Amino acid sequence: MNFPKIAEQVIEKLGGKNNIATAAHCATRLRIVLNDESKVDKEGIEAIEGVKGQFSVAGQYQIIFGSGTVNKVHEQLTKQLGIGDVSKAEVAEAALGQQNLLQRIVKGLADIFVPIIPAIVAGGLLMGLYSMLTSIGFFWDNHSVVTKYPEISDLVDFINTIANAPFVFLPVLLGFSATRKFGGNPFLGAALGMLLVHPSLSDGWNYAKTLMEGNIKYWNVFGLEIEKVGYQGTVIPTIISAWVLATLEKNFRKFIPSYLDNLITPMFSLFIAGFLAFTVIGPFGREAGSLISAGLAWLYDTLGFFGGAIFGTLYAPIVITGMHQTFIAVETQLLAEITQTGGTFIFPIAAMSNIAQGAACLGVALALKDAKIRGLAVPSGISALLGITEPAMFGINLRYRQAFIAAMIGSGLASAFIAFFNVKAIALGAAGFLGIPSIKPDSLAMYSIGMVISFVVAFSLSFLFVKRAHTK
Numbered sequence: 001m002n003f004p005k006i007a008e009q010v011i012e013k014l015g016g017k018n019n020i021a022t023a024a025h026c027a028t029r030l031r032i033v034l035n036d037e038s039k040v041d042k043e044g045i046e047a048i049e050g051v052k053g054q055f056s057v058a059g060q061y062q063i064i065f066g067s068g069t070v071n072k073v074h075e076q077l078t079k080q081l082g083i084g085d086v087s088k089a090e091v092a093e094a095a096l097g098q099q100n101l102l103q104r105i106v107k108g109l110a111d112i113f114v115p116i117i118p119a120i121v122a123g124g125l126l127m128g129l130y131s132m133l134t135s136i137g138f139f140w141d142n143h144s145v146v147t148k149y150p151e152i153s154d155l156v157d158f159i160n161t162i163a164n165a166p167f168v169f170l171p172v173l174l175g176f177s178a179t180r181k182f183g184g185n186p187f188l189g190a191a192l193g194m195l196l197v198h199p200s201l202s203d204g205w206n207y208a209k210t211l212m213e214g215n216i217k218y219w220n221v222f223g224l225e226i227e228k229v230g231y232q233g234t235v236i237p238t239i240i241s242a243w244v245l246a247t248l249e250k251n252f253r254k255f256i257p258s259y260l261d262n263l264i265t266p267m268f269s270l271f272i273a274g275f276l277a278f279t280v281i282g283p284f285g286r287e288a289g290s291l292i293s294a295g296l297a298w299l300y301d302t303l304g305f306f307g308g309a310i311f312g313t314l315y316a317p318i319v320i321t322g323m324h325q326t327f328i329a330v331e332t333q334l335l336a337e338i339t340q341t342g343g344t345f346i347f348p349i350a351a352m353s354n355i356a357q358g359a360a361c362l363g364v365a366l367a368l369k370d371a372k373i374r375g376l377a378v379p380s381g382i383s384a385l386l387g388i389t390e391p392a393m394f395g396i397n398l399r400y401r402q403a404f405i406a407a408m409i410g411s412g413l414a415s416a417f418i419a420f421f422n423v424k425a426i427a428l429g430a431a432g433f434l435g436i437p438s439i440k441p442d443s444l445a446m447y448s449i450g451m452v453i454s455f456v457v458a459f460s461l462s463f464l465f466v467k468r469a470h471t472k
Contacts, residue, residue, distance in 0.1 A: 053395025184246025312415020
């Protein structure tokens with residue numbers, strides 16, 4: 001491949017050197033911030049050797065070249081542009097100025113939650129394993145693994161303790177991640193999270209019950225009564241409190257002398273943020289988080305299969321806007337309150353959508369004889385079936401819009417089916433064929449049938465639609 005020539009063509013089709021603000025790359029894609037996206041020649045970019053797809057998201061124009069190739073294209077691109085190497089974070093920062101308020105909020109939530117997802121996934125999958133081992137009838141009638149083999153009961157209890165830890169101490173993880181995102185000291189954020197789940201506080205999980213029984217204890221601070229209740233498993237109170245903490249810390253540093261900074265700034269920042277967390281932010285955030293989760297759960301449970309059909313059909317367009325990142329906060333709240341919610345319905349629907357995108361992509365590969373398209377569609381389709389949809393969605397299905405429509409139909413029908421049977425997940429994981437360990441044991445059969453519906457409908461319709469459109 002002639003990489004200097006490819007880089008030259010990329011620059012030209014993106015509107016010239018003056019239209020490119022900055023550029024970086026990840027494992028497979030060029031990530032470019034443009035001054036005016038309307039100058040992009042999309043068809044011209046598709047014709048460039050090595051290009052496997054393109055899309056615009058969060059203020060960045062991304063061109064898929066694939067692993068190995070993208071590094072060499074980026075090297076020549078920066079050389080011809082006369083700019084030095086920049087990181088993905090710097091490109092994201094440059095793109096931030098081109099985003100509206102909603103996009104910034106979505107990106108902010110993603111930046112907070114993405115680093116802690118491994119901990120949530122690990123705990124959630126172990127929670128799923130615990131559920132499988134303790135569910136009566138999962139393997140044998142009238143028996144669970146624990147009742148069948150009581151000698152492993154302590155091991156199973158130990159697994160449950162590990163599984164619960166990320167959710168019980170979720171404010172610690174969120175406090176660290178959110179405070180770092182907001183520009184404060186993340187260790188102060190972790191300390192704030194520890195405060196919200198301090199063992200001397202009443203259990204936040206049973207707040208409603210404790211309140212109803214009249215067993216809430218209070219601090220009396222100058223006549224102000226403050227509830228001594230923890231915020232285990234909460235999301236919104238922790239994030240808002242972390243923002244207050246980071247804001248206080250940054251403002252204190254503007255006028256406190258440097259020789260007093262390490263003494264005064266952390267103490268007052270943590271004290272004030274903690275006080276506001278228990279008096280204003282916490283009570284408000286607790287109600288807001290519970291209302292959002294309960295509202296979505298109510299809509300899902302009330303509208304049933306009709307609500308599932310709408311959500312499943314629109315899930316892929318939501319992904320295009322980036323709004324799906326906000327679902328992480330809702331899912332975390334639903335899982336944290338699993339005894340009340342029964343789990344999250346969002347994960348199974350996301351899986352139906354991802355499988356449909358992968359199946360539709362494979363349908364394109366079968367319908368078209370173009371070797372280049374097949375070379376991109378087959379691995380992209382398989383990737384989507386396993387939970388990573390960007391290459392399939394942006395590289396193939398949106399290009400052949402009939403495939404994207406087919407995927408939406410397949411996802412909608414499959415989501416209606418699993419919603420009718422109230423399929424929910426008790427953990428997060430890979431939303432696709434590999435998502436089985438995350439599903440409630442009593443929902444596995446319906447989830448599996450839903451996956452088959454999603455795949456068969458999306459694959460068949462994609463093949464028929466694309467074949468018909470390209471044989472006229």
